[in-house]
Amino acid sequence: MAEMGPKRSLQTLLKVNHVDGFDCPSCAWGDPDPDHRKIAEFCENGAKAVAWEATRKRVDAAFFAEHSVADLRERDGHWLESQGRLTQPMHLAPGATHYAPISWEDALALTADRLLGLADPNRAVFYTSGRTSNEAAFLYQLLARRLGTNNLPDCSNMCHESSGEALSATIGVGKGLITISDITDYADLIIIVGQNPGTCHPRMLSALEQAKRRGARIIAANPLPEAGFGRYHNPQTARGLVGPGTQLADRWLPVRINGDLALFAGLNRTLVDREDSQPGSVLDHHFIDRYCDGFEAAATSWRALDWSQIETMAGLPRRLIEDCAADVLAADSVIVCWAMGLTQHRNAVATIREIVNFLLLRGNIGRPGAGPAPIRGHSNVQGDRSMGIWERMPQPFLDRLRDEFGFDPPRAHGLDTVGSIKAMRDGEVDVFMGLGGNFAAATPDTQVTETALANCALTVHVATKLNRSHLCHGTEALLLPCLGRTERDRQVSGEQFVTVEDTMAMVHSSHGRLLPGSPHLRSEVAIVADLGHALFGDDLGWRGMRDDYAVIRRHIEHVCPGFHAYEERVRQPGGFMLPRAPRDSRTFPTSTGKAQFTVNPPTAPEVPPGHLLLTTVRSHDQFNTTVYGLDDRYRGIKGGRRVVFLNRKDLRDLHLHDGDLVDLISVNPDGERRAPGFRAVRYPTPRGCAAAYYPETNVLVALDSTAETSNTPVTKSIVIRIEPSDGGASV
Template sequence: MTKKQIDAEVVHSDSPAGGWGSVRGISRIFAAELDRPSVGKTLMRQNKPGGFMCVSCAWTKPADHHPFEFCENGAKATLWEQTTRRCTPDFFAEHTVTELRGWKDYDLEQQGRLTHPMRYDRRSDTYVPCSWEEAFAEIGRELQSLDPQKTVFYASGRASLETSYLYALFARLYGHNNLPDSSNMCHETTSVGLKKVIGAPVGTVVLSDFKTCDAIFFFGQNTGSNSPRFLHDLQACVRRGVKIVTFNPVREKGLEVFVNPQDMSEMLTGKETVISCQYHQVKAGGDIAALMGLCKQVLAAEETSWRDHNRHVLDVDFIETHTVGFEVFAQKLKQTSWEDIEAASGLSREALAEAAQVYIEAKNVIGIYGMGLTQHFHGFENVATFINLLLMKGNIGREGAGISPVRGHSNVQGQRTVGISEKPELVPLDKLATLFSFEPPREKGMNTVEACEALRRGEVEAFIGLGGNFIRAIPDREAMEAAWTSMRLTVQIATKLNRSHLVNGEVAYLLPCLGRSEEDVQASGPQTVTMEDSLSCIHGSLGKAKPASDQLLSEVAIVAGLAKATLAPNPKVTWDAWVEDYGTIRNLIEQTYPDMFRDFNGRLFTPGGFYRGNSARERQWKTESGKAQFTTPAMLSAIGVGDAPGRYRLITMRSNDQFNTTIYGYSDRLRGIEGTRDVLLINPAEMARAGLEPGQVVSLVSDAEDDVHREVGGLTVTPFSLPDRCVGAYYPEMNPLVPLWYHDQASKTPASKGVPVRILAS
């Protein structure tokens, strides 16, 4: 994007979410794969019973599916996996690892699917091919020589329940609970926050609730880019009169207007559905204040209604029977001034009163949130205060109401369900001990931030990555890359080349695996894997596409191969039998978690998935008090540092042409930004106050008050609709600006939605 292309008006998109723009986005990727006609057939099986589950977002898969049950990003993810491009040993022979570290993320993944197991050769600075037997044997010898407590087994959010169960078992048989996963970087605040206040670490809503709710409140979630299939359900809600109120610093197109690409009449006429009846651009970090304003208004309405009409607005029976802490919270609301709420939220009292009125008038309310709440220094208070709002009218634990965090990666929630957790209290260790005749480690393991901190201290000797792009996703990237090479062993299990594969320990392996859309044939025949969606439903997934290479192994087989080479034999730990038939792994999951996985193998392809249950939905509060907990926030801002002259709050964001760290292209059409990711988004008034011009190239520098210089340069100043003192830029490019210590205080989730920065003009 050149200076000439940027005028004094804000950059924006005139197109709705969905519509022809979505079709063109898919077509751009699909055009590159026309020589592989089976791709179309593969897409038609996506997210359907008996088909395979998308590797992109974790939004639920409906029983009454559409003919095309995939969105733009889901189609891109499948086409990306089904590419005809191959990253072969010949490619690695032609390029040193040092050279490849200078490539952009997009260009690395454009090399296509990895085809052979590879070993890093330090003398030539290249990857060289090796056999699977060699890789397993050497990795096993290395792990045997190391202290298990100084190893880290990371998992991205895409590995199946079967793989995840075995991976967690491998770690504990080896001797540690160091099992960080991608949830640590996005929704760990949810797991910690919801567990504390309602006793369940995940959302309480199921898909049918959207058919009976009266209002939906959104905080910090970008549906259009991150979970576009959700727009079908939101459109249906709007059409039957549901009011949707959105709080987000960024005006995301998917929560403004939507044209359904599966409705030909809408496509031909351009008829749009307005999604949000109110859209409030809350200041980054101002959600606690906004929620306190809503709650304060609801409490005032209760007092007025009871005084004038002898009628309650609050659900007083629910509050008295099912909650604790309301009186203290109510007193805090009364003591908190509207002036402080307005200053911290960036919203007027009138705007908050208008939003609160929707909540007051609605019988059933669903609360939706994303990383705009979780990725803050005081993210726990964000989540807990949202729960306060819902508890005031009993909107937890009944039909048509509840809390629904929208998860990102396709099985990130499910991995935690079956044991990938650094917290031993969340895992049935006694059952594992009985099933496999060993004593599991009881010490708390390392989460992502703790693993990074230990690595910088020289206390991590080995890292195994089950998918993902860990180095690109973590905070303080430059410092972490510098520390990374001090490790003895690094192992990466992946489908495509990425940045994390290019920063290695002394011994390093790159192990290619099957994709989820590909056929996985073992001794007992084609195998099914499973995953859990955002709404706690379990789905079977059966890939049928031809694998990208005959050298690929499944994730299950790779984990088993590593474990066999590392661990002493145990007659109750039958890795070979588990690889031969994944149904035997599901039997183990059912034995370990009988309440959630009853008749697991018999329910694999239940239309819409089978619901594993949620105690809070049944109003069984597994909290310390035995009741749902009102909390009283001690602050109104979720930002970890105070305001200062020249200091801005950086919001990191994703484009609709990426998923997590995977960059599909350079078209953020839902924001009107084309051809680049090197932009600094800022509103025109702030631009003028800072003396900046549209198109000017600047740097962002950290203003975290820790005397560490962090800088990202080459950013083009781009006018954009954001609140005052807030700027926006793309993830993961901005990760070097996020200090490792700057995280939610309860969960250690990196606070990437309110990073203190300054603008450095050239």
């Protein structure tokens, strides 16, 4: 109400996630079938995301005239974004202290001039946020490749890249295999590990409630006790409002940070041991023999595991792991859900491969109510990858792009997010362009990243709101304001819609309903298409694609697998599901044509005496880097974000008390990094483990600290020590 007012609130919220409305700009959780959607098909965080975008506040030329860049850099991210919507293109000239207005024509001409003047196209980087639509993402990768580079980092590099790497190698598809109905109607057991649905995917709770009422069991494995695993009161039902609520988790396993690989290795050892003692009673040998490779090597490795090592690494007694195995044996169909609590560790890919092993052992892939379920956090991050936003797209995709548009795309792999930061740091990039997102706040090693951006000759950001990245600028900078998901998009051919892909691989349309926040706003599609025209003329039909998004979708159906008859199918209520061969037909497009068992010896970070293992978490008043408020209702935090959650025994051993101010110092091979002024909060974390909010703690993550294979920053297992603070930062 404060952001949008009563009329706009009603107009907007009743269209969120509806067939004739727009896709929520928050998380990527899937929608129920159109016939089963509620009037209010959104959660608290979705309402915040919509209000944050559809706010009546404005950041205009007068705002930038009043505030210098130096002044704005002193403000925190919450203040910057709460000022309102950007209204017109802004330019920061070389040596200038303030952003100043610039016309669209001059802004695009300037960007094109700098890109065409590059000594090598690979001296440009094109970053993408997971909120970008399919149409804009497809045009964006087309523009970069037409220029001659595959430097297409995106936010997936920092979140679910580990999932994609592990799943592609083991089952041949880098996406999850479940639908909402698998959870609500079919699964006997749902294991939620490294995920906090109550804060990060609240609409998931209603699906879990339906599963519980049907009789499914739920196991939650997480270092911190989370509200979403306890008693759930569904605010859209009378039972939820006045009744006792539904206890969601039947078991909570307080696994040690980064103990998930050991947990699943222990589960797999238990299953194999019981099969050895009772042959034919535990494992699905028909499935293993027909559809899988590598079982014997994996089984041999499990039999050799030492239980004391598993218990130490997992932080759980053998008895609890074996009790979970009993739940597994009682279930015909099992789903494992996870999020960034698994993907952002050094051994993240190995952990997810071990989860695949667990599912393969009892044939829990390719049947209703079973399979892997990486739960995506950003509304279209999965769709961006389907559209070609990846620095390592396979050759067949590039071949189809060549055949469709008549130019040969570059074949050499480009830079991912970490690689882009290193290249900018080392003076190897001249132009950085960001299509949405908050690159400086989302990435690791904050000071290094900000310096890297400053090394560029030009930084260009397409955005709806002012954020930290816009103040970490190159020699010259542009801010290009775009339409939000909530706003009407009218082009020459009429009103347009865009499409997105959710975490269940459902592709559906999104129709903005509000009038644009400023007459100077352009859609992301129009901005990219106009830049393409400024760079190359109309060689690929940039103007036609800008004027009618159906033209883009016709190109997509020729280039992107699974998008045949795109226009027709996406206009159907609820859209359509992309094919996933392991789910659809138990076909595994791996190198051998079979699912792959793998050997993943349990590992854990070395934590020296007197040190702790820190994981980063999101507060309840936050979505990714966007901070809506300074409270965390579920954890009892009021009015501040610089807090560190510590076990009471660790507080005692460190001679600290609840409420003391401390500094967090990360220990890395290339030196230490310090985050000052955090308030110690007693909390039931596992012994030796701590937690704090990001992006405040991103400064502690070394740029070279990445996951094996995926190169994802390791933000979930940071070795730190704690010192009393000198009061260098406010709480």
